Amino acid sequence: MSYYAPTSLGDVWPLLAEGEARVVAGGTDLFPTQGDGPPPSALLDISRVDGLRGIDHDDDGWRIGGATTWSDIVAAPLPPAFDGLKAAALQVGSVQIQNVGTLAGNLCNASPAADGVPPLLTLEAEVALTSAGGTRRLTLTNFLRGVRQTALVPGELLTALHIPRQPTGALSSFVKLGSRRYLVISIAMVAAQIWLDEAGRIGGVRVAVGACSPVARRLFGLEQSLIGLRPSDLVSFSMASDALDTLSPIDDVRGSAEYRRAAVERLIRDALGQAVERSDG
């Protein structure tokens, strides 16, 4: 097996173009799934590429480099709209996993239970996919095509996540249900973002649910139905009977579809409640 660790993007393209090299960032998805099978014929380690790691901010929003780790997110000064993403970061495995595991790796691995996806959906993140020929930008929804399927084509690297400016005063949260408290794959998880209007009512809401469909989803219908409510209504509002219809939870080792459906309703209320609570804190 060959192992490449280029330090400039320019050196990445020829290696990627040959098509045999498997990209590795933190390796925390790649290694455990590798098992005792034969290793890939070549590995391309992107963790040393200059400029690929870190978070920048300008008038249009934030750019999170394609080799940025979960620990980088936790340590970064980010506004409350990112509290949900930070909460998710702190729940990805344990600190040793967060120190090396990356957001881009979490997305490219395309697990239905990837904890990064719901908060990034509520942040309306886009991904930049770059190859020797240039860069294209896709919404997260267009990037994540299905279970373990993404829009990446051979020769492309996810070089950055772009997060647009967030609504003024946006608050956010993330709640995860696992079979135990720590180091656990999500049975279901919910990210929420809320902002209030001048009258103190819900001016806008974004809710995304993971592990209950092949790819995590925003619940646009539910979001609409919450606009104009008072924050205190969020715990007890009556959820439309079809609010969760776009989800398609499955039965698996971690839980039944029925359990997931019941749990998600509760998780949504908890996530919304936690997001507004942050307004007084």
Added chain:
Amino acid sequence: MPDVSMVVNGEARSGDVEGRTLLVDFLREGLGLTGTHVGCDTSQCGACVVHVDGQAVKSCTIFALEADRAEVTTIEGIAGPDGSLSPMQKSFRDHHGLQCGFCTPGMVMTALKLLENNAKPSEAEVREGLKGNFCRCTGYQNIVRTILAASGQDIPVTSVE
């Protein structure tokens, strides 16, 4: 085979590895540093935790080549040169923080970083900080007490001493 060099416990070390050689295998088999343990093949148990460039990582989850030119500290680098125990190791001994000892090297390496980042953690923060380290023997209670004691805080006097 590619050549790898790194500073391990303050000493420059190098060796030939295969591209697919894990850091933990290089440390154990290449350098004979068998204090770092391997308890699983799913990156979960934390028996293999070492410090790479100042961060706690699972050495079964990175290739030796990824640590090329890095500063690595293993459990062998924690005691004094004369073998005297470091305060954290002493605390594990004094507070019965180990039984079989298999998880202990990883626990010590994780605990050191935990206190470096948070000098006076609460009990809950210690438990949270240990979520990537499994112990099959102690039930964790005494490990938590060990770390609280090592941080210079009072610990409840209830259990075995």
